[in-house]
Amino acid sequence: MNKKEYIKGANPYMPLWEHVPDGEPRVFEYNGEKRVYLYGSHDTLKTEYCGTDQVVWSAPVDDLTNWTCHGVCYTSTDGSILYAPDVVQKGDTFYMYAAEAKGSRIMLATSKNPAGPFTNPKLTELAFDPGILVDDDGKVYAFWGFCKQYCAELNDDMCTIKKETLRENVVKHSITPWSPDDGMDDENDAFFEASSPRKLFGKYVFIYSKRYYTHRPQYGVYEDCNGFLSYKYCDTPLGDYKMGGDISFNGGEILPGPDGKNQMSYRWGNNHGSLMEVNGQWYIFYHRQIGTDEYSRQAMLEPVDVAMDKNGRIFVGKITYKDGEPVASEPVEMTSQGAHINGLDARKWISAGYAVHIYGGTKGGYNGGMGGAYIKPVYEKDDNISSPIVDITSNLTVGFRYLQFGANTPKTATADILAKEDLTVNVRVDDYKGKVIASFNMKKGEKTATATLNSSMIGKRAVYFEFLSSSKEIIAEFDKFTFD
Incomplete structure (x- = not known):
């Protein structure tokens, strides 16, 4: 699993440790x-x-x-x-x-x-x-x-x-x-x-x-x-x-x-x-x-x-x-794919930092409201470093537009998520309220989870992760994910 490549040149297109605005x-x-x-x-x-x-x-x-x-x-x-x-x-x-x-x-x-x-x-x-x-x-x-x-x-x-x-x-x-x-x-x-x-x-x-x-x-x-x-x-x-x-x-x-x-x-x-x-x-x-x-x-x-x-x-x-x-x-759509115009390869590691949708949470609205979830900036010059989404609260969705699954449906989804409370993570497609194709049930303290896909996934699709918990506190940090 760790031998997988990381997506490069997505959106943002520079390595996630680099911060060059005003281009x-x-x-x-x-x-x-x-x-x-x-x-x-x-x-x-x-x-x-x-x-x-x-x-x-x-x-x-x-x-x-x-x-x-x-x-x-x-x-x-x-x-x-x-x-x-x-x-x-x-x-x-x-x-x-x-x-x-x-x-x-x-x-x-x-x-x-x-x-x-x-x-x-x-x-x-x-x-x-x-x-x-x-x-x-x-x-x-x-x-x-x-x-x-x-x-x-x-x-x-x-x-x-x-x-x-x-x-x-x-x-x-x-x-x-x-x-x-x-x-x-x-x-x-x-x-x-x-x-x-x-x-x-x-x-x-x-x-x-x-x-x-x-x-x-x-x-x-x-x-x-x-x-x-x-x-x-x-x-x-x-x-x-x-x-x-x-x-x-x-x-x-x-x-x-x-x-x-x-x-x-x-x-x-x-x-x-x-x-x-x-x-x-x-x-x-x-x-x-x-x-x-x-x-x-x-x-x-x-x-x-x-x-x-x-x-x-x-x-x-x-x-x-x-x-x-x-x-x-x-205006054109803001995407996770950038120059990967056919979508990001779903079988590589995809950092949560490529999300273009962070919405909902306990307070509602973008980033889960004021003081809500955000992409934690990273500065260590490692091209395989991921930029995690932190301060996730229940009912937050994190979306990626778009992934490319190719002609063959993967069997599983795997995500590196630090569970700070007991939680469920639903993987949805096409829309943040779309069909659930996999679910992770995680106990507090767990750091990774794998779930079997329950339906066909081919071609270019938008993918969303929905975080659910009975806790009103911060429930998770989301680092990266992949499909197999």
Whole structure:
């Protein structure tokens, strides 16, 4: 049993010990090989955002489940905390915009290798969360801002802006005590942070973290929320951007709630990432939280559909078509599978840390209510380390979307669960209230259990673990599971 392989490159796609949020993906060719490089912050401080170094991860364009760490590529010049960077290529040089001093000082460093190290930092005129676009004609544009948005063309030095091109509020800004009272805020489409300009169908697409001040009941959101990655588009890089939509939301599977209102099944948090075409398929790269705070974030990705209608309107995400024409789009589903598009191999060890649904519990709601269950972050650099779900209470369900069972039904399910009370664990399929295909009855103190499957399981399925006990206390920790 212990010789089984662990799933690698699922969602989150980096090893579970790594915490790289704010991911800006780029496809670069270097030494004759095309790879996706991921540049982001590095959550190493554990009690606040980010850390003092930047690391680079990459994967071959034909296998986004196979990520390699290239190590530290940049360290802040004064030991200050580095926020979200961006990296672009112009000519044979790679330019990193490193956000020192918590994003208040943007330094430009260079390398001849996309993995770095990036050296010779120079101060730029940019600010928080810089996103850079090198256009087809060689012109370079920068977008930046926190709760208020700015953009401009850069001079040839890649550091300074052409003052006459500076624009503000191509996306209206957030409603905050520090935002200007200029009438340029928007409670339905407020720019929060995470500027990322990209190009799609010859149009300029601006990806950003939106803050909604209006409820989004279809996604179970009944509060101010910036768990969305959204986009607008334009015919020119610094023009008037038109409404696009939302691409990603990190609140997990959306469920019909007991009162008829939709509910999230995972605790949302801030979001940051971008859109990238890899080997003919577009993906949204984003991040999620582990469930208690925003200081152990994890890199996530999902395939997305992209389209343009006959009027030039851009659609990104999960697209609805009518008579062959795109007519609407919505955020793609948050999954456990990521680039394993046919589902996670059910016969490998699957960490509980790949759950995209933690719901119910004694208090009800996502993560089992305030102070409920969460994915415990791990930091030991072991690719076979699992990230357990802890503080589980009775009636909690933990879901994985999706697993691949293949053409032959497994005989048993095995799970590493630390029983803190006597409990029953039901394994359900397709829905968190779906058919029970196996049950574990565990006594307090037991650490593993195996149960026989009672029905056929083939193909790609969603799988849920339901934890039940008469105790009102914490009843279990869930580490990993597999099928045989």
